[in-house]
Amino acid sequence: QVHLVQSGAEVKKPGASVKVSCKTSGYTFTTYHMHWVRQAPGQGPEWMGMINPNGGSTKYAQSLQGRVTMTSDTSTSTVYMDLSSLRSEDTAVYYCARVALYSSSWGLGALDFWGQGTMVTVSS
């Protein structure tokens, strides 16, 4: 069965960076794009971007361009999301989510499996 297991909660100061990991199992890692979605307290989900683990190509949300970097490690079937220059508005739960192949084109699609979420708190 498909599992996405994320790293633990983080507390960071403004201006710092955070790196969240998402270790996958139960499927062929390089076949599915992986997406990152964040959700601030009481808000709707916000799409951050995606990575194709087969080659590492990425597409990021315009609002985060220059601050977000997504990478993948095929040897451990793990994807990473790095967010820099953190500010208080980045406080949120961060999720990795796998694209549903049956509902996708060019990596954009519905998201059928999600990690458990990682709380990132930015506070001085």
Add this chain to the structure above:
Amino acid sequence: EIVLTQSPATLSLSPGERATLSCRASQSVSSLLAWYQQKPGQAPRLLIYDASYRATGIPARFGGSGSGTDFTLIISSLEPEDSAVYYCQHRSNSIAFGQGTRLDIK
């Protein structure tokens, strides 16, 4: 950038009733729209993809319709466990989510 607007913001209904949730796109997304259910402390759960197809394991009381700019999620006979926030999401030229509809089952 395509914006999704959901209505109503909150819906309060009784078990057995029918719920109708709306999602409107600022420009056409064809049928490239999904619906999710989210309960407190949990990740979103995919219900409907490509406007009208139920995801694996989703009960038949959940149904989706629409195309272009107007979409509807219908829950035909509410169960207490359907209390949650529901989000729509498009995958047209990027990905974006609506702001959600909170469904309370009283």
